Amino acid sequence: MNLNRLDPELLQLNLVGDDERGYDFVDDTLVLELKRLRPEHGMLSVYLDITPETLASRPAMTRFKQGIEAIRERHAEAWNHEQKTTFEQVARDLGERLEKLLARPRGKGLALFAAPARVLPKKEKVDYAIFCSFHLPHPPADRIEWGDAPVLAPLLVQRDESPRTGVVLFDRERLRPFLAFMGEVAAYDLVLRNDDPVPLTKSHSWHGYGEHNHQQWQEEHYRRYLRQAALAVEKLAQAGDWKWLVLASPDRQEAEHLREQLPAAWRERVIGSVALPMEADLNGVRDAVLPVIAEAERREERQTLERWQGEVERPEGLGVAGLADTLLAVEEYRVQTLVADEGFTHKGWQCEDCGGLVADLMEEPPAECPWCSSTALRELPDIVGEMAVLVMASGGDVEIVHDPDNRRLIGEHGRIGGILRF
Template sequence: MLAERELRELLQFVSPDPVLSVYLNTDPSAGNSDAYRLRLRNLLKGVNLPDDVAAIENYFQWEYDWSGRGVVLFSCAPQKFFRVYPLAIPVPDVVHVSDRPSVRVLADLLDSYGGYGVVLVDKQGARLFFFHLGELREQEGVVGEAVKRVKRGGASTVPGALGGIAGRTRHMEEVVERNMKESVEFAVEFFEANRVRRILLGGSDENVAQFRSLLPKAWQSLVVGHFPMNMNAGHAEVLAKAMEIGQKAEQRREELLIEDLITRAAKNSGAVTGLDATLEAVSGDRVSTLVVAQGYQQPAYRCTNCGYLTAKIMTTCPVCGGEVREIPDAVDFAISRTMRAGGDVEVIHASDQLIKAGQIGAFLRY
């Protein structure tokens, strides 16, 4: 299970020896265990790190239970570093060798599947879920006072007579409002504890609207969608619906993000696009959010002393005077450095606008 602590460890690990990173798709739709092992052997054919290859092959031979849909492994035998993270979501088959773990694919997965808070709400209470990388991490609930309906036809059912509508008294409305407020307070604590990045609301239109209106504005801004759902729905049903709605909302959000990035970069207003300008910002730890097209790779140059990144051909670092060497994938380094410095990474899956702008860009801290 990949939590923030594990991710932070990966980002901080830099080795004088090569680190082998392996992502393997083990989704049942992609075959069986024999097919996975064959793909793994083909992926590792060109890797000249026998101890690391042996460690990974031994793991799949004796330890992996093949119950997940993807698995991520990092190995650096000389440093006795070996980490494995089975996942509940499929991953692309990737092998990468560098001086640090390759977190490019993880950044994409975290961007797409990380930090979903889901609330099912009715007039009496709420059920709360936290889904991360396709797994249910937390599930809690709060139940308030029962809402008792009166029989239809009495004076209390006349609209306006007791501040209510047909079948509802003012007392009922007060109970509902009190329950909603308690549910919202409970939900805010739940969101904060789990560091939720996006929120989806399930229930009737009326209940969802009332719940959302009571949320603090900071949390309202994280609501990306809502859907009808029975309060007794199982977590698998809730997850499937949340992912469906969430992915559609993510596509719309990415479109707006790219428009904002390109507009601000053109005005020189806190954003840049293109590899040269982006690597310069990354090197200065000025990136608040790195934006990169999925699958984009580009060789560049990196200082072996201070880590300065540049797309320009050079042998001496202009910052510290250290030796500069060519690296096969500067984007992977940029992603790792941005996340290590506390910045966010947005992996864009389809955007002609971003491709025209150089496939990479960044919003700046200053």
């Protein structure tokens, strides 16, 4: 294998999870397909909080049905018979699929996208141009919408915020790489093997001087294999845009040997190691590494918040806090890092002429757009998600605050803010 030029086909990811659970892995190809999608017959986008505490007090199916009823009422007078039939069939079919997904819930949130290509009312069947479901590592605000394009803001925010973490399962015989992302794990179609991994044993050892030479040869062979493995990890990390790295091995000493061979820049990105058998399946890898990643996220979250707090409190610092001031900075493309409490949502408005966003603590829309004076303003149920997408589009970062202690800190400053470029 030429490790200096990894074949792009080796970087393809296997879809994760067992078929019974039925979730899709959030890869860039699928997200791009959703972004480009403009379905001819409309599309249903669904986000649901499926944390145990929420499910106990407000069942997901009840919230889904309430959202569907709200869409019916909103479009009752505008839709013709064909549009009503299409929507009702998709809503019924999606409700049945949702019940199956909720039978074995994972993660803290659920996102579904369903765009019908053809509806057969007599057969009660829907053929989809696209149907996909994702479970999310953090609970989204409930949102159920029908329109001519998918509602992607909540998904994009969680995708951008989630670190792409490489996982390397390694022993003296082989190396298996994985990608941990958004609460799931997928495998790369690549296995690096040691062509002579067998340690010297009594059954096949040489004696005397020959035995000593054979031991030296095997140790040098192992060191060469380690160097090749470290090079493979570096190439995969660069091609896969890994932010962090978790090492796994049946023997943690083997993982430490590999870490020592990594370039200094990647040794610093190793956030932990776990003990795993080489035959571990995707779910086993996921369950072992997610706690390590969660702890690293908490540390980084705290560091970002402390930096933001320092800028907000410093005279003429590069920090902004509160919804109105933060939105103004976002609209002026001055926000490098947007920080927001995970539970903070607020409605706002978007100008249909210039695309400008408007929000304050007010409940009623302004008389006109503050940017172009247009009176054509469309209500948005979650202005925070739209702000996050705008920050990402301008090359900035988004930090959604999940840790309880960190949430108390951001709560002291209006639950939302930003670190500014200028």
